[in-house]
Amino acid sequence: MAQPASSGKSPATWGTVTVLLTVAIIGTLWVPIYARSLPKLGPFPFFYWFQLIWVPITAALCWISYRLVRNKPVPDTGSGDGGSGRK
Amino acid sequence: MTHLNAVTFTILVVAFLLVTLVGFASARWRPAEDPMQLNEWGLGGRGFGTFVSWFLLGGDVYTAYTFIAVPALVYAAGAAGFYALSYTIMVFPIVFIFAPRLWSVARARGYVSPGEFVRGRYGSQGLGLAVAATGILATMPYIALQLVGIESVLTVMGIGSTSGNALIRDLPLIIAFAVVAAYTYLAGLRAPALIAFVKDILIYVTVIVAILYIPGRVGGWGHIFGAAAAHLKAVNPATGKPAGSIVVMPAGEWAYATLALGSALALFVYPHTVTGVFSAKRRDVIRRNAALLPAYTLILGLIALFGYMARAVPAVNAGVKAGGGNPQLSVPLLFERMFPSWFAGIGYSAIVIGALVPAAVMSIAAANLFTRTIYKELLKPDATPAQETRVAQVASLLMKVGALGFALELNRTFSINLQLLGGIWILQTFPAIVISLYTRWFHRFALIVGWASGMAYGSIQAYRTSGGGQAHFGASAAPVFGHSTYIAISALVLNLAVAALLTVVFRALGVQDGYDATKAADYTADFAPMPASAAWKRAPRHAAGSPREGAAGRGGPTRAGDAHPQVPEPGTPPAPRPATEPGRAPVSRAAAQPGGAPVSRPATETGASPASRPAAEPGTVPASRPAVPPDTPGVPRPGQPAGRPPAPRAAPPRETPPEDAPPPGRPARPPVPPPGVPPEGRPIPPRGKPLLREPEPTQPLPQEPRPPEPTPPRTGQRS
Secondary structure, eight states, X not given: OOOSSSSSOOHHHHHHHHHHHXXXXXHHHOXXXXXXXXXXXXXXXXXXXXXXXXXXXXXXXXXXXHHXXXXXXXXXXXXGGGGXXXX | OXXXXXXXXXXXXXXXXXXXXXXXHGGGSSOOSSSXXXXXXXXXXXXXXXXXXXXXXXXXXXXXXXXXXXXXXXXXXXXXXXXXXXXXXXXXXXXHHHHHHHHHHHHHHTOOSHHHHHHHXXXXXXXXXXXXXXXXXXXXXHHHHHHHHXXXXXXXXXXXXXXXXXXXXXXXXXXXXXXXXXHHHHHTTHHHHHHHHHHHHHHHHHHHHHHHHHHHHHTHHHHHHHHHHHHHHSEETTTTXXXXXXXXXXXXXXXXXXXXXXXXXHHHHSHHHXXXXXXXXXXXXXXXXXXXTHHHHHHHHHHHHHHHHHHTOHHHHHHHHHTTSOGGGHHHHHHHHHSOHHHHHHHHHHHHHHHHHHHXXXXXXXXXXXXXXXXXXIIOTTOOHHHHHHHHXXXXXXXXXXXXXXXXXXXXXXXXXHHHHHXXXXXXXXXXXXXXXXXXXXXXXXXXXXXXXXXXXXXXXXXXXXXTTBSSSOOSEEEETTEEXXXXXXXHHHHHHHHHHHHHHHHXXXXXXXXXXXXXXXXXXXXXXXXXXXXXXXXXXXXXXOHHHHHHHHOOTTOOOTTTTOOOBTTBTTOOSSTTXXXXXXXXXXXXXXXXXXXXXXXXXXXXXXXXXXXXXXXXXXXXXXXXXXXXXXXXXXXXXTXXXXXXXXXXXXXXXXXXXOOTTOTTSOSSOOTTOOTXXXXXXXXXXXXXXXXXXXXXXXXXXXXXXXXXXXXXXXX
């Protein structure tokens, strides 16, 4: 993971996370985006398949955000085991 | 639908017995060293990792009522019912943003319920009480609705419903609830956590089979959507309008969006969700679950489609009509008509057990609220942990009895109305709980008045809304400025506006603000999962200073007695929370390091966008800061080298914004509360896992090994 020092993540990281999560929320909050029946996916109107597909997309965005902001579990001072851990 | 199918019935009974067994056995799962801690009974020892949390939160948030009511709504009204999918999609980014901070502060301070957090944050009993009362009030009908979910299954199975005798008719429900109440009483949150495994497996199996099997039997998805569209287009002679639409109409978009957003925000502040979040072992668990829980959302989306499937089966439509036009029967009927009886039994078990898990968690959550915010706050401030736990156990029983009374005595419509109100009410605690995680800008009294106005407006507005054949409580959306809007959202906007306005007024008038028992570092504290080796390596170094660290390292999920690891400071018995306790010092020290990266940490950690940071900054400041005498480092910290220069306690700028000054009118308060007595004058017994350290810069309590010069800890670590 390209994380800057695991303490404060860089503003860029937080910016990215903010964008990712905003996209995740807006995706279904902005109803006019998907309140339509075409194009259909098989028999499914757009309204349904868009929302169903948005579920894994949201999950992915949350996962990426999690990877970006998570802290290195091993918080060590100095000693050699500093970088190891649950990674 | 009146004859009882023996196979279906047997499977349901077996599943119920299995779950009962699991429920009682759970009392011995991850046994606590001291089970008479509210933390243990009420939060499962705060020891659930990602896996258990996933099941627990999933089992908790996606209730049986959801599984019955969402397809019922889709069955009756079409696309409008899909807001539930939209809301359970957007709830996870929201959880991702807010929940870690709430978890951290609760963990750092030993809070078990949101009411305590608010009380601690604002030093306001009234506000804590308002939050607790709202939570309990909103939870009770929610539990009752779980019973309604079970009832619809029992009705379709023909159990009880044919008897004229009210007691016999309700007996299955009473038995089911008595059993749940018994194991919840015994095992606390461990019971639903373990049962959730059974529940979720049943739900997943049922839904996946149904989604693969039923469409083929009824003529494919094309036919399903066709039948639904035809039904929804048909004009209802009573109202002169079509029943609904297959795609949300432009006029309904605003209502759809606000319903989804309002429900998502409300879900996050419901006590049972908060309880689930608090029971997590680590901060990371929550974020990881925000990414993993959408698996349930997918299932919910598929379940919503059951409504359309049911519409495509004529026998189900006939059954719903025969059942008094109650669309909530549609899913149980669908199972009955489409599945062989043994699999229908599995489907029913999924719904029934699906009702028990949330009912148990909700009653525990309400009991936690009651115990800490009402019992301990008002009735018996010196309650011991064991007394607290006993009170919580009894309170959970009472919640169940109350909910049972609701479900049996009052009619179903009333429960559903109350649930609608509950959603509106609970969202009014959002400013006090969630916004407080970022800023303490709001004045405590302003928040109370805002809360009250949101509650009043929401209740009145809901009462005045007609729809669905009801004169009152007919719908959850009411027009505001010409847009049909979810009432909870308009009430929240009013709530916030009132609170903001009054905050300005109260500040101008110099109305005394409360004491903030939390500190900025609490909101980012983590119970870092460090490898045992690291823990042990470090332990000796400051063993005396913080045995908690050692405890944290091997920190079993089962560690009882949060209080134990607390290090009594010489002469300061059960460390009063305020900032003087030794284990806390490193945190503030790091934060204060001039030029050190950590200074910006709290802001970056918030999850808020950088843009919103400035606004959030001032508030993150604990009002308690001034209470920290600059010389606390002088307090001998065992294990600290004598020559260590006192930490630069002079708070960095961000810690002393103007409103941080001791509120006018408070000067009488001693800067450091006397031992054991927090500023409120209420003895705070040691509770909660105290030991949290900040995840980031100071992770390992960089005491001794640290070079004296203020190196940013990070670099120190890497070297």
